[in-house]
Amino acid sequence: MDRPREQVLEAALAMIGEQGLGKVTMASLAARLGTSGGHLLYYFGTRDGLLLETLRWSEQQYAVQRAPLVEQAVAGEGSLAAVLSFAEVYLPLDDRDPRWLLWLELWARAPYDPELASAQRELDEGWHRDLVVLLRAWLTGITDADAVSERLRAMWDGFAISIVNGGGTTLRDAVVEHTRATLQPLA
Numbered sequence: 378m379d380r381p382r383e384q385v386l387e388a389a390l391a392m393i394g395e396q397g398l399g400k401v402t403m404a405s406l407a408a409r410l411g412t413s414g415g416h417l418l419y420y421f422g423t424r425d426g427l428l429l430e431t432l433r434w435s436e437q438q439y440a441v442q443r444a445p446l447v448e449q450a451v452a453g454e455g456s457l458a459a460v461l462s463f464a465e466v467y468l469p470l471d472d473r474d475p476r477w478l479l480w481l482e483l484w485a486r487a488p489y490d491p492e493l494a495s496a497q498r499e500l501d502e503g504w505h506r507d508l509v510v511l512l513r514a515w516l517t518g519i520t521d522a523d524a525v526s527e528r529l530r531a532m533w534d535g536f537a538i539s540i541v542n543g544g545g546t547t548l549r550d551a552v553v554e555h556t557r558a559t560l561q562p563l564a
Contacts, residue, residue, distance in 0.1 A: 385410060385417065386434040389427060393475035398482055403427070425486075429496055432479040436500050439476070440507075442466050447507050455514025457560060463511055464556045467504065467533050468549050469540045477541050504530060516563055525563070529556065 388409055392401045403414035403424055410417075421427035443466050446459045469477040487494040505526050512522040519525065536544070536552040 382420070383434070385420075385427075386431045389431045390435055390475045390479075393431075393478050394473045398428075398478050401428075425490075425493075428479060428482065429493065432476070432483060433496070433500070435476045435479065436503070439466060440503060443507055447510050450511045450514030453514065455511060455516075457515060457557065457564065460508075460511050460515060460560060461553055461556060463508060464529070464533060464553055467530070467537075468552055469537050470549075471546060472541050472543050474541060477537055481538070481541065501530075519563065525560075529559070532556070532559070 385406070389401060389406055392406060392409065396405075401424075403417050406427070407414040407417050417427065421430060443463055446463055446466075449455070449459060483493055483497050487497045505523075508526040508529065509522045512519060512525055516522070532555065533552065536548065536555070540548050540552075
């Protein structure tokens with residue numbers, strides 16, 4: 378491939394944030410990269426394949442961001458602050474967060490596509506697994522960390538949709554405070 382795979386995925390993510398998912402076509406992405414749509418199809422198979430790989434690549438970047446929080450928790454340094462930092466990584470940055478635009482697309486299409494449904498479960502499991510580690514490190518006596526993780530992620534997902542639909546950074550800040558209020562009684 379003329380451009381390394383990461384450059385293609387990075388360009389796709391940038392275009393999604395700039396123009397919205399609907400305007401990202403193989404042809405428009407190829408033009409941006411100075412290659413052909415056929416060339417991209419050869420490597421990614423379909424537009425859906427490209428978008429799924431873009432989401433997976435993006436999620437790998439977020440796994441790197443949350444890794445230090447997980448490492449601290451494993452080292453016995455769990456805290457409410459670490460869980461709140463995790464929430465900040467989880468939530469969309471703003472209404473044009475391309476990762477969240479991809480997630481929304483994945484959720485809408487997963488019921489009709491077994492590959493997308495499997496990918497959604499796999500990616501979501503990584504977030505769940507890491508959050509459970511943080512919760513158990515902070516709340517040493519917690520027996521239902523899995524359930525707390527599910528409730529938190531459901532809350533964050535709901536607010537994330539509102540943020541992407543124009544709720545803005547003020548709502549994002551409020552979600553962190555909602556998370557604090559939800560968790561403080563557990564401490």
